[in-house]
Amino acid sequence: xxxxxxxxxxxxxxxxxxxxxxxxxxxxxxxxxxxxxxxxxxxxxxxxxxxxxxxxxxxxxxxxxxxxxxxxxxxxxxxxxxxxxxxxxxxxxxxxxxxxxxxxxxxxxxxxxxxxxxxxxxxxxxxxxxxxxxxxxxxxxxxxxxxxxxxxxxxxxxxxxxxxxxxxxxxxxxxxxxxxxxxxxxxxxxxxxxxxxxxxxxxxxxxxxxxxxxxxxxxxxxxxxxxxxxxxxxxxxxxxxxxxxxxxxxxxxxxxxxxxxxxxxxxxxxxxxxxxxxxxxxxxxxx
Amino acid sequence: xxxxxxxxxxxxxxxxxxxxxxxxxxxxxxxxxxxxxxxxxxxxxxxxxxxxxxxxxxxxxxxxxxxxxxxxxxxxxxxxxxxxxxxxxxxxxxxxxxxxxxxxxxxxxxxxxxxxxxxxxxxxxxxxxxxxxxxxxxxxxxxxxxxxxxxxxxxxxxxxxxxxxxxxxxxxxxxxxxxxxxxxxxxxxxxxxxxxxxxxxxxxxxxxxxxxxxxxxxxxxxxxxxxxxxxxxxxxxxxxxxxxxxxxxxxxxxxxxxxxxxxxxxxxxxxxxxxxxxxxxxxxxxxxxxxxxxxxxxxxxxxxxxxxxxxxxxxxxxxxxxxxxxxxxxxxxxxxxxxxx
Numbered sequence: 001x002x003x004x005x006x007x008x009x010x011x012x013x014x015x016x017x018x019x020x021x022x023x024x025x026x027x028x029x030x031x032x033x034x035x036x037x038x039x040x041x042x043x044x045x046x047x048x049x050x051x052x053x054x055x056x057x058x059x060x061x062x063x064x065x066x067x068x069x070x071x072x073x074x075x076x077x078x079x080x081x082x083x084x085x086x087x088x089x090x091x092x093x094x095x096x097x098x099x100x101x102x103x104x105x106x107x108x109x110x111x112x113x114x115x116x117x118x119x120x121x122x123x124x125x126x127x128x129x130x131x132x133x134x135x136x137x138x139x140x141x142x143x144x145x146x147x148x149x150x151x152x153x154x155x156x157x158x159x160x161x162x163x164x165x166x167x168x169x170x171x172x173x174x175x176x177x178x179x180x181x182x183x184x185x186x187x188x189x190x191x192x193x194x195x196x197x198x199x200x201x202x203x204x205x206x207x208x209x210x211x212x213x214x215x216x217x218x219x220x221x222x223x224x225x226x227x228x229x230x231x232x233x234x235x236x237x238x239x240x241x242x243x244x245x246x247x248x249x250x251x252x253x254x255x256x257x258x259x260x261x262x263x264x265x266x267x268x269x270x271x272x273x274x275x276x277x278x279x280x281x282x283x284x285x286x287x
Numbered sequence: 288x289x290x291x292x293x294x295x296x297x298x299x300x301x302x303x304x305x306x307x308x309x310x311x312x313x314x315x316x317x318x319x320x321x322x323x324x325x326x327x328x329x330x331x332x333x334x335x336x337x338x339x340x341x342x343x344x345x346x347x348x349x350x351x352x353x354x355x356x357x358x359x360x361x362x363x364x365x366x367x368x369x370x371x372x373x374x375x376x377x378x379x380x381x382x383x384x385x386x387x388x389x390x391x392x393x394x395x396x397x398x399x400x401x402x403x404x405x406x407x408x409x410x411x412x413x414x415x416x417x418x419x420x421x422x423x424x425x426x427x428x429x430x431x432x433x434x435x436x437x438x439x440x441x442x443x444x445x446x447x448x449x450x451x452x453x454x455x456x457x458x459x460x461x462x463x464x465x466x467x468x469x470x471x472x473x474x475x476x477x478x479x480x481x482x483x484x485x486x487x488x489x490x491x492x493x494x495x496x497x498x499x500x501x502x503x504x505x506x507x508x509x510x511x512x513x514x515x516x517x518x519x520x521x522x523x524x525x526x527x528x529x530x531x532x533x534x535x536x537x538x539x540x541x542x543x544x545x546x547x548x549x550x551x552x553x554x555x556x557x558x559x560x561x562x563x564x565x566x567x568x569x570x571x572x573x574x575x576x577x578x579x580x581x582x583x584x585x586x587x588x589x590x591x592x593x594x595x596x597x598x599x600x601x602x603x604x605x606x607x608x609x610x611x612x613x614x615x616x617x618x619x620x621x622x623x624x625x626x627x628x
Contacts, residue, residue, distance in 0.1 A: 030426075082618045085426050086571060089564060091613040098609030149462055205434060215427060251442035258431040260523050262413065265423040274424075 003240060005129075005139075009194065011232025012132055013038065017210030019139045020180040020226035024103025025178075025214060026069075027144065027176025028156035033073040034174045034184050035207025036095030041066040041188025043099045044252055046198040047106065049116040056119060056132030059189045066185015067094060067178050074149050074177040078170050080280045091205070113198040128190050135183070138223035156275035169282050172233045176235050205254075212261040218272040231257045295574075298617075305616045308610065309435055313605045319589075324600060331596040334587060340468065340478025342585070342592040344545065347480070347586035348559075350487035352566025354381035354494050355407075357575040359535040363511035366532060367427025368414060369539035370563025372407035374509070376540025378440045379406030381554035382448075384459040386539035392462040400486070400544060407540015408533045410436060415532035419525040425532060433563070434456060441556050447558055455555035459564030463477055465549040481549030488581065489492075490538065497579040514601065539563060566616045 017034050024031035049058030054186035075093050076082040100110055107113050119127050143149040155172040163169050184207070189207070192198045210224075210232055217223025234272030238253040264267055315323045332338040351370045359366035366372075380403035387395065410432055415421035448456040464485055469476035498504040508525050509517040518524045546558050565587055572586065573579030587610060594606030 032430075042298070048534070053495075056422065076615055076619070080619045080622060082615070085367065086618060088613070089367070089567060090611045093561075093568075094608060097604050097611060101602055101604035101608060104604060109602075123457070130616040163458065178546070183479065200346035208434065212431065249442050251438040251445075255435050258434045261431050262428060262435075265421070265427055266417050267421055267423075279424075 003236070005126075006214050007229070007236045007242070008129055008132070009126075009201060010236040011129055011229045012061055012194075013187040013191045013206055014210055014213065014228035014232050015132060015136065015225045016190065017184045017207055017225035019135065020088040020183035020187065020214035021210050022139070022143075022212040022217070023152070023176050024180035025181065025249060025278050026156045026275055027152045027173045027217060027281070028275055028280065029074070029077055029173050029177050030088065030279045031070075031073065031092035031177065031180050031279045032085055032211065033069065033095075033207075034088075034180075034210050035203050036088075036092035037069045037181055037184040038068045038188040038191065038203040038207050039092075039095045039201075040069045040100050040106065041185030042202055043102060043113075043188075043198050044185070044194035045189035046113045046192045047102070048195065050106075050114060053117070054115050055193055058116065058193055059119065059186065062189025062192075063182050063185045066181040066183070068187060069182070069185070070177050070181020073181075074174050075178075077281065078173055081283065084279050084281075096201065099198075103200065104199065111200050113192075115196050116193065118193040118196055128194070131186070135186075136221065136225045139183075139225075143221055148175075155276070155282075156277055159277050159280075170284060171284070172202070183201045209257045212257045214260055215272065215274075216264045216269065219274055295625065297316040298620040298623075301624055302613070302617045302620040306613050306621070307464060309612045309616070310609055311380055313608070314601060317601055317605070319616070323337025327597055328593050331390075332593050335590065335596075336474035336476075337478050338592060338596055340475040340480040340588055341595075342588045343468075344479040344481070344524060344550070345562075345585045345588035345591055346581075347484045347487045347545045348542050348562045349565055349587055350484075350491060350562050350581055351545070352489060352539050353536075353573060353584050354566075354577060355535045355539035355542075356566045356570035357573060357577065357580050358368045358498070359531055360540060360570050360575040361511050362507045362531040364418070364528060364531055365426050366414075366429050366535045366536070366539075367426055367564070367567060368411060368432045368536070368577030370559055370561070371429070372410045372539035373411035373559040373563050374436040374440045376403035376407035377408070377554050378407075378443065378539075379440075379540075380543060381456055381459065381547060384463045385448075385457060388460045388538075389525075390460075390462060392464075395460070395462045396465065396548065399548060400541065401545055402595045403540045403547075404537040405540070407542075410539035410540070411532045411536025415529040418532060419529040421570065429532075434556035437557070440554070444554065444556055450553075454557075455553045456549070457570055458552045459547070462555065463548055464552060465544070467549070479550045481545070482547040483545040486541070486544060490541070491577040492582050494538070498577070507569050519595075539566065542566075543546040565610075568610070571614065571621075572617050574625070589598070 020033055021031050041062040045058040045062035048061030049055045049225055073087050076087040077084045077218035090243040104110050151167045151172050154168045159169045214224045234253050234256050238248055310319045314324045355369045356366055380399045383402045384399050414425050414428035417428050418425050465481050468480045506522050510524055514524050569583040572583035590606050590610050594603030
């Protein structure tokens with residue numbers, strides 16, 4: 001496999017999770033739950049593929065599980081105004097425990113599932129890569145060229161003003177989070193199906209790296225996707241270098257996204273501002 | 288006191304009832320006998336000296352990380368970097384301990400306690416600076432520092448410090464050991480609970496004293512309650528924010544003392560295993576009060592020890608799920624039923 005394709009394959013789940021984070025935060029909801037959503041999506045995909053024998057149903061199940069997990073986050077944050085960071089961390093805990101629990105229950109192992117088939121290729125094309133390209137373009141279009149995107153950004157930027165104009169703030173935020181769940185759930189399905197199995201903790205911090213990509217990408221879909229692609233490329237490059245016997249310590253490649261994010265929020269990579277109401281709860285009753 | 292019990296009693300009762308309901312639902316759902324499970328929880332965790340010892344050992348670490356998060360929360364900051372600060376403090380303490388083989392215990396142990404706090408504080412320095420000078424959100428910066436700490440200590444252990452075939456360092460000199468509780472009380476023999484628990488309890492008292500009985504503590508709470516009001520009454524808010532994050536990091540940095548000085552005597556990759564994150568849950572349940580932290584730490588330690596002790600009867604993952612359910616339940620009950628913290 002040539003290097004460009006390998007980069008795309010490694011980056012796929014990062015890019016999807018980064019798009020997911022962008023949608024959620026544009027609507028004003030911080031989504032630290034991405035890590036848990038990836039994990040739930042990955043397990044659901046393998047379970048469905050295992051039970052039905054159809055990897056495509058696996059993909060659907062991954063998306064559905066992602067939406068469900070995100071719905072829990074949305075329910076806690078929007079309905080009960082639980083702090084978004086707290087809810088996100090709790091969702092991640094829950095997902096980690098739940099996945100191990102189901103793994104044990106279904107496969108009798110706490111470390112990995114049985115092998116499943118992945119989606120077949122479309123001629124020379126990998127369906128995941130086709131989907132990825134379409135989704136990145138669609139995300140950009142949805143955010144900047146549709147009234148949905150405008151309304152979503154308005155509730156993330158200034159919910160009171162949006163409400164005055166008749167935008168249903170909480171419902172728009174809910175859509176942002178659910179869309180986020182669908183995208184990250186797909187990312188999870190990609191992660192597990194392309195490995196032909198689910199392994200415990202396989203999200204491996206990708207959800208957090210995606211958050212980093214959202215920040216470095218300046219809360220835009222294309223920016224976040226590009227940053228995620230860069231992190232994927234760094235990981236792929238490290239794998240390739242290792243096969244040539246050039247050993248860059250893994251740990252330094254692992255640090256890269258986080259160090260860059262610190263530089264970004266420190267203002268070293270130019271000024272980037274989050275949506276003004278990002279992370280601030282909104283209650284319908286308030287004036 | 289009575290008013291406190293009344294105002295806190297409502298949400299605590301509701302949260303406890305709901306959490307128990309979730310546990311029983313899970314147990315019944317798995318087709319196990321709920322009475323048996325409850326009985327085993329009491330006999331294998333609370334009434335078994337080993338189980339209680341292990342619970343207290345886990346409680347100790349969670350008191351440190353819970354205090355770290357509670358101190359920051361109290362002052363309006365969200366330190367989710369306790370995990371990384373635990374590794375930074377633990378590693379620095381181990382490196383210094385290994386470099387000073389000849390010191391007697393009376394010098395070495397206090398020195399290592401200070402060094403571990405320094406390491407944790409050091410790891411919060413950059414987030415504190417970025418918060419104070421650049422307004423960078425501490426959730427993002429402390430989270431990023433977590434991953435950097437984990438990767439960096441993994442690298443240092445594997446590249447420089449590890450004992451071949453293991454993922455941990457050499458053992459520290461014997462003078463650096465804190466005594467196990469089993470050395471004094473026969474009942475605790477074989478369990479890991481050690482003198483670090485006393486350090487943790489003393490620290491809880493110190494944090495309480497600092498926040499409620501000193502002028503600086505009052506200022507910090509004022510910054511947390513209303514930064515603008517604090518600013519207009521002359522508090523240098525930015526430098527206080529910096530101070531809080533570094534102090535919070537120092538508290539978290541001390542958590543490694545329990546594992547390293549009290550139990551294994553070496554630094555091991557990933558030894559904190561999410562205890563930094565659980566510190567956030569502990570602080571929440573405690574409503575950021577140092578005394579509450581002690582009890583909340585005990586609660587989460589009990590749940591995790593129960594998971595291990597009952598693994599033969601029900602999968603311990605059920606207790607992991609319960610821990611996260613408790614977080615949701617507690618926060619929602621507090622929002623709905625409790626007085627504002």
